[in-house]
Amino acid sequence: MRRRTFLGLSTGALTAASLVGGRAASASASPGLPLGGHERRIVVAADGSGDFAGIQEAVDAAVGGDTVIAVRPGTYMGRVVVPSDRPGVTMVGLGRRMGDVVIADDRANGTPNPAGGTWGTTGSASVTIDGAGFRAHNLTFANLFDEAAHPEITNRQAVAVLTRGDRVAFTRVRFLGNQDTLYANSSAATTVARAYFRDCYVEGDVDFIFGRATAVFERCRVHSLDRGSIPNGYVTAPSTDIGNPHGFLFARCAFTSDAAAATVFLGRPWHPSQDPNAIGQTIIRDSRIEAHIGATAWSDFGTWPWPDARFAEYRNFGPGAAPSPDPDRPQLTPAEAATQTVPAFLRGADGWAPDRHL
Incomplete structure (x- = not known):
């Protein structure tokens, strides 16, 4: 059984009111009002009191420019x-x-697909985001697949959110699942797609943050569920292309769990279809790591050894963060850390700065 955890986080600069045109974000807000500028507003309400009762209907109606979908x-x-x-x-x-x-x-x-075969990992996603510039705030995305109720299903990857668009951002969002909760990806192996997560909560057990996107997690809580096994799971499984200098960056985050001490790994290198160019990167810096992470924080993935990936830490603290001598626990030097920053991962040629403007 999956155990749900509520996390209260600071709202930060972005509020629900600011996203719906400065009005109070309440269930009584009038639907369909323009936001000013080029944005339009659509209200979704399950009880039928909004413009639509379903999320997909609202997305289908979001044509002709930027749209805020306000969900009651x-x-x-x-x-x-x-x-x-x-x-x-x-x-x-x-x-x-x-x-x-x-x-x-x-x-x-x-899970059987009515069209034939099974859904596959990509098809399992509750929410798939291909549109560039997507933002989400103050809600929860979940994959509610119940592993215990379906012992006949052995391929249990169940994605809550798959991102493939560029410049996607999430603030105060929860991502709930077990295996493969958050799939931060791109549209092609050599295509760079950036994603930003701030004040978010992500939970799962096996490879629950994975993919080839350039993804920054800032001030997030990353919670490993207790599977009651050894190993208890893996937090990340990056598949960053060798041509991309920026994979996953966790800055000022908290890595927590109720699992036994030293039973969870921070990550392992994923090589989709045995792609030799998928040289995954996970950098964790200035973060608290609890005791579920052991002295050897990284794991091989099949025949792919973790030391060949781009795994490193910097100035982490907490009972699971005590660095041991390389190569067991690689640490960035101060000079290297100066190049592995939130702006370095996000800016790109277009100067995208969600860490400053959201």
Whole structure:
């Protein structure tokens, strides 16, 4: 059984009110009002009091420019896809807490697909984001696949969110699942897609943050569920292309778990289809790491040894962070750390700065 954890985090500069045109983000806000400028607003309410009752219907209506989809409290089941021809979509939960709005589905890799075969890992995603410039604030994305209820399904990867678009950002968002919760990816192996997560909560057990995106996690809580086994799981499974200098960066985060001490790894290198150019990168810096992480924090993945990946830490603290001599626990030098920063990962040629403007 999956154990849910609520995390209260600071709101930061971005608020629900700011995303819906400066008005109070309440369930009584009038639907369909323009935001000013070129944005339009769509209200989703499960009880039928908004413009639409479902999330996908609102996404389908988000044409002709940037759109804010304001979601009233409730649980919204069903697969959601934000296609590449829907750029600039923002989803904001109108509840007081992240858990007041839940967008979820319950498929796994091995779940039968009505069209034939099974869904596969990519197809299991509750929410798929291909549209560039997507933002989400103050809500929860979940994959509710129940492993215990389906012993006949052995391929249990069950993605809550798959991102493939560039310049996607999440603030005060929860991502809930077990194996493969958050798939931060791109549209092709050599395509760079950036994703930013601030004041978020991500939970899972096996490879629950994975993919080839350039993804920054700032002030997030990363919670490993207790599977009751050894190993108890792996936090990250990056597949960063060798041509991309920036994979996953965790800055000022907290790595927590109720699992036994030294039973969880910070990551292992994923090589999709045995791709030799997938030289994954995970950098963890200035973060608290609890005792579920052991002295050897990284693991091989099949025949792929972890020392060949780009794994490193810098100035972490907590009972699971005590560095041992290399190569067991690689540490950045101060000079290297100066190049592995949030701006270095996000800016690109277009100067994208969600860490400053959200």
